[in-house]
Amino acid sequence: MSEQMDKVVKETYRYFYVDGLVETAVGLLFAFIGLVLAGWAEFEQGSWLLKTAVIILPILIIGGTFGIKWLVGSLKERITYPRTGYVAYRPGEPNNKRWLLPLFAALLVLLMFLFPAWLNKMAFVQGALLAFILGIIGYRVALARFYLSAGIAFAIGLLATLFVANEVMGSAITFGGTGVLMLLMGLIVFTTYLRQHPIPEIS
Amino acid sequence: MENAMSEAYQGLLEIDRIIHEPARLLLVTILSAVQEADFLYLLTTTGLTKGNLSSHLTRLEQAEYLVQEKSFVGKTPRTVCRLTPAGQAALASYRQQMGAVIGE
Structure with a gap:
């Protein structure tokens, strides 16, 4: 009985991801991070493009994290709540590990500056950590x-480490690849959700 | 022997009948996981009819286990339900009692 009630709670948490909007938004952010990292890897040393990429990255990570919260909330208000109902979670729920993402990204940027020798395995570490976070969410809901997504993020990180010589490009591929994957998966879930849930008539 | 039996009976008889009803137990469990949820969400999730859902919510509201607030989002009405601390405590107590009864 207790197990059944826990399943109901999990299902209630899962509702947060029912429309695919979170994955679409996070995937978009990761894809942009990958794009900026790719620029970082490709632009000439000392060029204004490289300097811009270095400045943009932390802004993108921090601004993106807050932007996602706002964007997903607004879209849910317009799209999800009129179709299948409104739910407000307690602060920190349903994903109380959300704070891990900016912390993880900030730590990576710091490591890139402090320990350049680590860079040759950075894509693997990034892929593994992304897989860990996605796995935790998957388990929780x-x-x-x-x-x-976790398995693919891990595989992309591993392959980027093995086959991409440029370390920053390896990170770009890990983030970009995982981002595109999440974006596509989110869009598929979103279109399926829209098809299955027309706006009910008010009575 | 008789006293021990009485205690066992007593445990079962003290089960909260308001929460014990399956539909209400489902509603309270859902609401225990969230800050608040609206009527439409509870309707789509539980599969109850509007009338049935409404009567169960009213019963829970009468017991002061939840509060219902009606508002408008644009031109659309929204009835939001929120479990009260008394409702949270009643659910916790119910889980404990049932756990003891069925040995979980």
């Missing part, structure tokens, strides 16, 4: 597609 019992949603299989997050395990799939």
